[in-house]
Amino acid sequence: MSANIAYLYAGILLAAGFVFVIVVTVLANLLAPHKHTKEKLQTYESGETPIGSAWVQYPLGFYIFALLFVAFDVDIVFIISWAVIFKQLSIFGFVEMLFFIVVLALGLVYAWRKGVTRWI
Structure with a gap:
């Protein structure tokens, strides 16, 4: 009954959140x-008057490179937390993390072959 x-309570809180936002x-x-x-x-550029057009398009590679950085940066958080409790996880935890790292490596190889890691 308590569940x-x-x-x-969770449903009421969710509904109250939706109503509050609306x-x-x-x-x-x-x-x-x-x-x-x-x-x-007027375009706002950190309090300075912009010189020329403020609508500059950067090459798509910069965005993809930044996304790769964020993805691998977040993955490091998972790897560090795994390393902290490594002894408690036994061989299953090691195999899971090995699989995780292999998937990351395959993603990096794919990005490398697509030329995402080249700046020019």
């Missing part, structure tokens, strides 16, 4: 000023 009450969004749209002035429409 059902826990689900009820109410705050509607209120912000109703109360916020919508007058577009020249200053509001």
Whole structure:
């Protein structure tokens, strides 16, 4: 019976969260000023007046390289936490992490062959 009450509380909390987000969004749209002035429409560059166009397109490789960095950076968190409890995991934990690292290595090899790691 207590598990059902826990689900009820979780459902109420989830519904309250949705209602709160919707109410705050509607209120912000109703109360916020919508007058577009020249200053509001101007491109903001850290308080400096932009020189030239602010719409510069960077090569797609920079974005993909950054995504690879973030992906491998987050994976390091998993590997470090695994290393902290390595003795408790036995051989199963070692095999799981080995599989994880192999998948990461295959992803890196794929990105390397596609030329993502080249800057120019």
